[in-house]
Amino acid sequence: MDVLRYVAFAADPAGGNPAGVVLDATGVDEATMLATAADVGYSETAFLLPSADGTLGIRYFSPLSEVPFCGHATIATAVAYADRHGPGPLRLHTKAGPVTVTTTGSGGYLVACLVSIEPRTTPIGQDDLVELLAALRWRAEDLDSALPPRVAYAGAWHPVIAAADRGRLADLDYDMPALATLMARKNWTTVDLVWRESATVFHARNPFPPGGVVEDPATGAAAAAFGGYLRELGLVPTPATVTVYQGADMGRPSTITVSIPDKPGSGIGVTGTAVPI
Structure with a gap:
C-alpha cells in the first residue's frame, strides 16, 4: 500500500489534524488496515476501496479500532484524490451511510466540503x-x-x-x-x-x-x-x-x-x- 499523509482543516502542515490516506486498499483485510493505522499513529487512517462500477467505499481505522465515520480523514482523502485525479464530487460509501464530498480550488489550496448523513x-x-x-x-x-x-x-x-x-x-x-x-x-x-x-x-x-x-x-x-x-x-x-x-x-x-x-x-x-x- 501507498500510505499518504495529509493534514486536514489547516493550510499549514504544522496545524490541523493529520490523517493517513490509502487511495487504493483493494484486497487489504481488516487486520492489515488496523496494523497500518497503528503504525501510522494518527488518530485515523482512511482506506479507499474503489469498485469496478466506479463507486468508492471507505473505511476508517484509529490505532486501536475501526470507526464508522471520520470527518477529517474524509477531507484529507478527498483532497489527496483530487491531487491525483482533479477536483470534483465524490460519493463515498461509509459504514455510517453515503457521504458526498466535493473538492474545489481556493486561494492556491484545495478545499473539501462533505455533507453528512442525517444528524x-x-x-x-x-x-x-x-x-x-x-x-x-x-x-x-x-x-x-x-x-x-x-x-x-x-x-x-x-x-x-x-x-x-x-x-x-x-x-x-x-x-x-x-x-x-x-x-x-x-x-x-x-x-x-x-x-x-x-x-x-x-x-x-x-x-x-x-x-x-x-x-x-x-x-x-x-x-x-x-x-x-x-x-x-x-x-x-x-x-x-x-x-x-x-x-x-x-x-x-x-x-x-x-x-x-x-x-x-x-x-x-x-x-x-x-x-x-
Missing part, C-alpha cells in the same frame, strides 16, 4: 452525565446552561458538553482510563467539548480515548454532529454558517466551517482545507 441527538442520562463530568474532572457549575448536554450523531456519536468560559475549556486534564471505559460502554467516539465565543463562533476540544488518542486536533465528524445539535435545539437561526476553532490549545490550530441548512433532517456541511505533510 440526530439524544439526551444524556443523568447517571451518565455525572460519570462523564467526573472523568473530565469538571463540575456541574462549569457548564453553559444555554447549551445543554446531549449526545449528537452525524455518522458517529459524540456527547456535546459546553463550558461556561474559555478557561475551563483550556484546562483539559481528564481521567483517560475512566473516560475510555464510559465511552466504550456507550459507543461514543469523541467527547465534543465546546465554548461559545459568539453567535456563530465556537471553540472545541475532543478527547478521543477509544482511539488511543488523548485529544483530536480537528474532528469533522463531531463538527457535523454539533451542527445538527445546534439546529435541532434551535440554538442558531438557520440556515447558518458556523466556525469551529479546534487544536489551538495543543499547538495544532484548526478551522472547521460548518454549514447548517434550515431543512430538518438534512445533512450538515463540513468544509476545510487539506495539505500533504
